[in-house]
Amino acid sequence: MSSSQTKRPLSSAKAGPISGDIRVPGDKSISHRSLMFGGLAIGTTKVTGLLEGEDVLATADAMRKLGATVTRDDDGTWHVTGVGVGALREPGSVIDMGNAGTGIRLMAGIVATHPITTFFTGDASLCKRPMGRVADPLAEFGAKFITRDRGRPPMAVIGTDEAKPITYTLPMASAQVKSAVMLAGLNTTGTTTVIEPKPSRDHTERMLRHFGVDVDVKVNDDGGRTVSLTGPAEMKAADIVVPTDPSSAAFPLVAALIHRDSNVTIRDVCLNPLRTGLITTLIEMGGDITITNEREEAGETIGDLVVTGKNRLQGIVVPADRAPSMIDEYPVLAVAAAYAEGETRMCDLEELRVKESDRLAAVAAGLEANGVIHRIEGDDLIVTGGAVPGGGMVETHLDHRIAMSFLVLGLGAEKPVAVDDANPIATSFPSFEKLMGDMGAKFALHS
Ligand SMILES: O=C(O)C1=C[C@@H](OP(=O)(O)O)[C@@H](O)[C@H](O)C1
């Protein structure tokens, strides 16, 4: 989103039950990858269910600037005609990735092993985020990076045409870093290997296979994974049906759990086991959530979520090793915890500090402003649940998940909860207000 856009303060007020049978928009991770991989493949890839949020639209523009043809039919079907691995053309202008960390980091991997120079920028949030985590391994392939402020965008990537394959052990659980390295490996002669000590979402591995790339995945003795592919790879166009986004489903899910008469069905949700940490956690907390209609589509597990608010949530300890499977869901889990009985401890949230905002600080500030008892111990967040006073104004810091989480908090609070800017919601869930409003949520522009 544009950082210069006027802020749009919005508040939410105590609502009755949340009820409906809904589809949230397409999965953001899968949407980004379908455009990138379609643009690298030979032939035309048809994508249905694409998330038409600002982050993904920035990726569509980026792939166009690199030579792919990306079009949209009136019915929302997208077509991507690729140029083939190795054949991207040098963009004639700066690529603006907006608010999208996934966009800029995966794109950096793709261009790093093409003999072109690419300039990336983004909004005020993206320009604070660390790129060294991708620049360091990509430099080992032979690419060069110019960044500002010790690794922040704007960032120039000077790609190499003599890429050397690497073996890289991830210093943190990150699907973005893993993917950037794998994507650089596509146009590198030889075998590129990524060792991840803790498994992170594997959409890249699954979708590369769908496009005909031989990706080898081994589960290591310590539970981590070793992922490798051999380049130069040839990718063949392959149609994609994007499942709906579990990270967006999280908001109606938690909203339903905080009112005892709520009853919501959320359709066609991506249930990749490396994305379902929040569902596991909410069920452990006593939430009445049932998965129905489970099936496989285009290499991903999909199903419907049926949730009611009949059970009061109970505080639990959320283990550190679950973090990668629910990394974007902690802000809204903190909201669920605010309504639970007792204490919820969320362990090892260090990675939250480098998202669209410092989410640990932003969540703590939002809870504080609304009278929710909480504390931070090291990288753990501990929330004590009960009645939520509300009445506070929450700073969103250009972070969609902070905005949506605190609007959900307001649905059960004694006094309305306001967020200073609802615009960032358009990055991942443009229909959030309408969809939640149709189910009974109460939002109002805040003056
Ligand atoms: O690969 C992806 O699509 C994503 C990976 C995660 O980031 P990290 O790799 O930084 O954990 C997640 O937070 C982001 O929303 C999407």
Ligand SMILES: C=C(OP(=O)(O)O)C(=O)O
């Ligand atoms: C962290 C997120 O996205 P990204 O890193 O792509 O900006 C998110 O959507 O919560």
